[in-house]
Amino acid sequence: MIRPSILVIEDDAAISRFVCASLGAAGMLPRAAASVSQAEVELGHTAADLLIVDLGLPDEDGVAFISRLRRTDPAPVLVLSARSQEWAKIEALDAGADDFLAKPFGVGELLARVRAMLRRAAAAPKLAPTFSVEGLSFDRTTRELRLDGEPVRLTPRETALFEALAARPGKVLTHRQLLSEVWGPEHVDQLHYLRIYMGHLRSKIEKNPADPRYLLTELGAGYRLADE
């Protein structure tokens, strides 16, 4: 298998070093860039299979960089955010980032995210007609959801919500993105709609809704559908 090329855009040398070291040890090809301009030079040379972007870069706002990148480059983006960058993190996800890691993070978390994102990117762009993960399956054409082979009865709104999550399994979808897709752009601030319907969905498919297996909470950011 070809070693995936990862561009690590991080200005903190210690973090950049350890991220590159562990990616390299995991059989990937990391490249380091300490600023957006450096990253653009690197990308000009060779495209990356995945980008790891710190939100506190010296020369440009990471969110602006991500939304610019998104227009031309479909490579998945993993955002690294500090505790004080909660808002920037959500903006980055809204701008098209796929996932995030809050600092400090361990190598285990990092590699798990990176591998999952690479796997998803390899499977894209054409989605399989059926999404399935451990006992749960969703037929994307008939919009039928089955749990352990039994059909789950969903209301149209619940179906739309599940469909939105299943369109990008594993990816963090922000509250705004989900509200906009399921309820319409004028409802992006009606967070309680989403909370209530997520509760309904969970009560129908989760064994223990407070400890969900499929519909995962990204606190303060959004939800994701487990894809493994």
Added chain:
Amino acid sequence: MDSIGALEGRRALAWLVSLAAPAVATAASHALDGQVSLAGLAMIYMVAVAATSAALPRAAAAFSALLSVTALNVGFVPPRGSLAVAEGEYWWILAALLGLSLGLGTLLGSLRAKRAEAEAGRARASELHRLSEAMAVTQGPAAMAVAAAKFMRAATGRPCAIFLRGPADTELQAFTDPDGQPFDLRAAHWAIDNGRPVGPGSLNWPELAVWCAPFTRSGAAGAVQVRTAEGEGPAPAEADHWRALARQAGLALERERAAVAVARAEQRAEAEAARNTLLASLSHDLRTPLAGIVGSASALRVQGADLGETQRATLLENLEYEARDLAVMADNILQIARLSQPHRQLSLQWESVEDVLGAAVARMRRRWPGASIQLEVARELPLVKAEAGLLAQAIANLVDNAVRHGGDPPRVVVQAGRSGAGVFVAVRDHGRGLPPGDSAELFQRWKRGQGSNAGGTGLGLAICQLAAEAHGGSISASGWAGGAEFRVDLPAAQELEQEQEQEA
């Protein structure tokens, strides 16, 4: 107009009386002529002159006195019918009458002036007193300035303004009465900077249309301004009075500002003391994981080769956990700093308790893989308005605390359910229960669990309390048969129920 008419009427009457008095004296003298000596007649005129001196202004009284002397001379001093005087003795009588009457007039006039002055002084003193009383019942520099402007307006009968230095010491703020009148900021600045009054009636810029005086000669905190006609200022006595009023208002305002400053300084000192306590407990809390990190890292570096595989793995694990604890502590410190601020702002959103608890418990399960952390959430809990990150942090702190004090191996149960109008979250451990004493003390940020060297942060529970309160809820600690229980009560979001139905 009326008062001017009355004044003219009074003046005319005075001159009439000044004519009438000598006439009456002449008539009386004529009646008594022959029975009374010339000296006696002179006494009759004297009575008339004394009466006019007492009753009339000085000019009229003097005129009346001259008229009386002339009438006595022409009417009764031989040779009668002419201004000539026959004998030296008569000269003497006439001179005495003239001297006495003019002297009396002057004396009474000056007495009257003195009395008027004293009355004006008394009126001014009482005005000053009323001003200081009006200021005393008002609180706050701004309100006091408004009151002073209003009072000055009543006292001077003209629009007035109080200029007050702002907290930044540069800006002058104007409080005017009546509201919104234009005043001269430049004049106020000049008066304050130079410690002297400006405007008409003063030596500086007398052509201005405002009169302005600083509160004090130097370092004044403000100034008083009175709108006058252009170049038409107060009389000297009036100007003195206005300055006295300005001084009085200034004194009261300065006193108020000093009181405010003292209160603020006390507050600052209190905050400072709290911060110092916090810092002291922090440095203690920080040292615990740091000791572990330094120890583990140095053991690995120095003795790494001699250590067994398992020991190395344990040390590395220690290192990671202690470092992660430090990160949690950094988050806690950040929250304490934020929540201790007087004007803290939470970004509250609709949250499901299930989501928040799920995230907090998942985090703690990763942190404490050896502990049993059970989560039981009642179905159909109402949503709460919360800041998800903060609430999850608080709950995680409670779970962390429970694991550290929750027996060996630690068993913790996290429960959430409806409680009356809200939602409760209870974290129960199976440890030794609460330390003796007031359970409320547990939440004071510098207190640490007694008899426990299990590490952890003394800040954790303090944040739980601050977070519960910031969400409009409360926290309590109690013992149960098998250990301790911490319970957070949150108010439910009632306004939502309707919307929910509409949506469904």
